[in-house]
Amino acid sequence: MTAGAVTAGARGIAVEPLTTAAELEALRPEWTRLWHRAGGTPFQSPAWLLPWWRHFGRGEPLVLALRRTAGGELLGVAPFHTWTGDGDRRLLFIGTGNTDHLDALLHPDAAAEGAAAILAELARHRDAWDACDLQQLPARSPLLAAPVPPSLRAATSVQDVCPVLPLPAPPAQLRDVLPRARRRQLATARNRAARLGSVCFEAADERTLPELLEALVRLHGARWAQRDQTGVLADPVTRAFHAEAAAALLALGALRLYALRIDDRIVGVYHGLADRRRAYYYIGGFDPSYEAVSPGALLVAHALEQAARVGAGEFDFLRGREPYKYAWGATDRPSYRRVLRHADQVAAG
Secondary structure (H helix, E strand, O other), X not given: OOOOOOEEOHHHOEEEEEOOHHHHHHHHHHHHHHHHHHOOOHHHOHHHHHHHHHHHOOOOEEEEEEEOOOOXXXXXXXXXXXXXXXOEEEEEEOOOOOOXXXXXXXXXXXXXXXXXXXXXXXXXXXXXXXXXXXXXXXXXXXXXXXXXXXXXXXXXXXXXXXXXXXXOOOHHHXXXXXXXXXXXXXXXXXXXXXXXXXXXXXXXXXXXXXXXXXXXXXXHHHHHHOXXXXXXXXXXXXXXXXXHHHHHHHHHXXXXXXXXXXXXXXEEEEEEEEOOOEEEXXXXXXXXXXXXXXXXXXXXXXXXXXXXXXXXXXXXXXXXXXXXXXXXXXXXXXXEEEEEEEHHHHHHO
């Protein structure tokens, strides 16, 4: 694709391919405004995706900016990049790998036509890729329902599940949605923590963000060291990514980074994200010497309470069937994978 070459997409949508980091950074203010209007997940925001590209991206990005007319209001962003392995050029979303929800960001008034325009644009530039691998799509994604151009073939399958807990309104009823066994465990943990000293939950702000991130890395590593493993935050590139993304998400109002202190000592850290509809638990860590007070469970309970208080309707534990998620009463919600290939290559294969 040629950078800056605007084409008339499906139903009059103008599509502009952006292929440099400078172009993506220049798009950030519009992209952020669209994110607010469209009600996207934090994983679709430039606060998450631009740091991801800087720290994990390889080659050139391929981001499609959708507008009603060339130079008009931004209606959509489809952030791709090309990954090459074993001779196969695979078009992936920026964020693929350590991002649990992926999708194009589309204005609700242009979702269906925007998704159609994206697939039509990809079909017109068949020389740029061999397979377009759309991973971790939610069931509501317009890209799952968009018509496939005649020159392409699509295969769709369930890829993962994300256990999700519905949150009550009003939030005072939160205890009523939790399983009895979990409520008993929380009561015991709170009593044990109180006997050790003063218990305090702290939310990161600009001043405390570096301290809480450092504690997250340390406590996450300590927890995994018990299993003779290092954990994902041992990687310096991953740490640098999260430090940059956390600062940007905090400014966006989408970061939920909580510390649990007992007598001013940080014994656990919860790293989550949030948008206007739901909260997401991304990663955490706690001091193994405080395991008896279940700091991880106390932090999740605090995050649930805070999410319910601000009117979130769901708490998403993200990918994976770890047993602790179901102990909170969460139930599986699937995410999907849609792989597009060129029709003539499918026929030849």
